[in-house]
Amino acid sequence: MTKEQVLAALEGIRSPEGTPLPRTGTLSDVVTTDGKVFFSITVDAAQVTAWEDVRKRAEAAVRALPGVTSALVALTAERKAGAAPRPEAATPRGPAAGQARPGPRGEAMLGVPGVEAIIAVASGKGGVGKSTTAVNLALGLGALGLKVGILDADIYGPSLPKLLAIKERPQTIGGTRLKPITRYGLTVMSIGFLIDEETPMIWRGPMVISALTQMLREVDWGALDVMVVDMPPGTGDAQLTMAQQVPLKGAVIVSTPQDLALIDARRGIAMFKRVNVPVLGIVENMSYFECPQCGTRSDIFGHGGAHREAERLGVPFLGEVPLHMTIREKSDAGLPVVATEPDGAHARIYRDIAAKVRDQLAGAAGRAAPKIVIEA
């Protein structure tokens, strides 16, 4: 499948004005790898509604091509230079500092049908073990008897294909919706299933939001008690916009015990508070070092920092996960410990964290508590 073949097929799709799509000047580069096709259509924000039908038809036309296994067409809105700012539209830079406010958060804030609660796993900085925590937390919630899904919101560096050793691609249902992948009882979706890790992609802000919104709404998640969202690192505009676009019931912050990581964790907490998303608690990852040979524990990173920080900020402390070879090896091999060593000490730690998250979720939702059935 080549780019030219895709463009030829798109000649048959007309814009609302009747122009063949490839000649409208709205198309991004068409990325085709391995039967997977991705591109975006960028139009003026005021015309998004009229173009949604074009997007759908373009996606269906590409999917119908022989050799195409999946197609994702994102519709992105661009504000005309000089036009009045529209705070509800996703702008490339996201809301400016201090401008974000609670209240009506636009159409994208509608819940995902069938999904009771969506929670984010986030951190201020990268590499602290967010994705590892997200996967094992999701599995821990599953072990508590909940029906759980996990969404990889890290569009720039998707991790779930690797952490769950998923190589297959999502199937389409009826030509328009995607069927998520199931692994270890989890319902899973990641942009990494559609685009090769090696494919260089230039994602502009609105494209990210559009891809995320489609992964939320055009994927058949089915009935879920909890959807865990693995967030990209950082607390910049992109993350803030994401936190605003996904209808979150709460956020779990992952931090290492070091002071510097804690400063980032604090920023993460502040970000969620700004968009009125309750912080369900902090997980201290790589909390202490556990020697794989002798099991001896050493607090080489000044363990306990996140616990104290949680107390200081008045947010729950959810637990500490040691820095351990097994966690790293298993995680990076797509064999998360909670699923593959359920009787081990690490799995127990993650299940305890999951139980606290579940309890926090019930509390955070208050009167509108999610219908969570606990099967001990």
Ligand SMILES: Nc1ncnc2c1ncn2[C@@H]1O[C@H](COP(=O)(O)OP(=O)(O)OP(=O)(O)O)[C@@H](O)[C@H]1O
């Ligand atoms: N408790 C742990 N013990 C040992 N290794 C760990 C632990 N937690 C995470 N790791 C390892 O640290 C690395 C980074 O973890 P992970 O990818 O989960 O971090 P992340 O915060 O999601 O990173 P990014 O910001 O890039 O998304 C991985 O190799 C992972 O296996």
Ligand SMILES: [Mg+2]
């Ligand atoms: Mg990650």
